[in-house]
Amino acid sequence: MRILVVEDERAIADFISRGLESEGYAVTWVADGVEGEALARTGRFDLVLLDIMLPGKNGLEVLASLRSEDSETPVILLTAKGEVPDRVAGLDAGATDYIPKPFAFEELVARIRAHLRTPGQGASTELQVGDIEMNLLKRTVSRQGTQVNLSAREFDLLAFLMRHPGQVLSKEQLLNGVWGYDYDPGTNIVGVYIAYLRRKLAIDGSPEPIETLRSVGYRLVDGQ
Numbered sequence: 001m002r003i004l005v006v007e008d009e010r011a012i013a014d015f016i017s018r019g020l021e022s023e024g025y026a027v028t029w030v031a032d033g034v035e036g037e038a039l040a041r042t043g044r045f046d047l048v049l050l051d052i053m054l055p056g057k058n059g060l061e062v063l064a065s066l067r068s069e070d071s072e073t074p075v076i077l078l079t080a081k082g083e084v085p086d087r088v089a090g091l092d093a094g095a096t097d098y099i100p101k102p103f104a105f106e107e108l109v110a111r112i113r114a115h116l117r118t119p120g121q122g123a124s125t126e127l128q129v130g131d132i133e134m135n136l137l138k139r140t141v142s143r144q145g146t147q148v149n150l151s152a153r154e155f156d157l158l159a160f161l162m163r164h165p166g167q168v169l170s171k172e173q174l175l176n177g178v179w180g181y182d183y184d185p186g187t188n189i190v191g192v193y194i195a196y197l198r199r200k201l202a203i204d205g206s207p208e209p210i211e212t213l214r215s216v217g218y219r220l221v222d223g224q
């Protein structure tokens, strides 16, 4: 799957590109609206992530130009805080979806998956690790068949862990993946949410699914 990223803020573009590449997508990044338009119109991409405020040509103009000949390719607008009128204009202009900045990578990936999904790929909406099952579309989780009610953030954190079963994930990776690129790296929020998840996933007599590796990170045990 090929994704075009049109975004002039290097830090955000890096964050998106690195993350999407690690999920197996091929990413092409351009920082300018004119170039973005030319590439988007080649039809070589399965999805376009489009910033609104861009040098050269703004995202809404790029979108209008693309839609004049291609109504199919999903386009997700990346909108800055307070750009609500732009979001409405964007959806009117044919955007498939928009995602407000700042966003967490997990949320971006969920939206991308939702829009790339074609009939027959339904299986990719389910994750299973050990005795934990997750439905990404319905946003439901169960352990040993018993439903577990999670907040949106807890769900995103568990989804991120479940996409990397058995791997040690550092606090920074989890922070980037679940909370987003502009979160204070000194925060202890990851530890707090890991504790919430553990409490909700706990079943008497069953092993703890999330391991802590002191000063290294966390790992979702990929047992059974």
Ligand code: CA
Binding pocket: 007, 008, 009, 051, 052, 053, 054
């Ligand atoms: Ca911008």
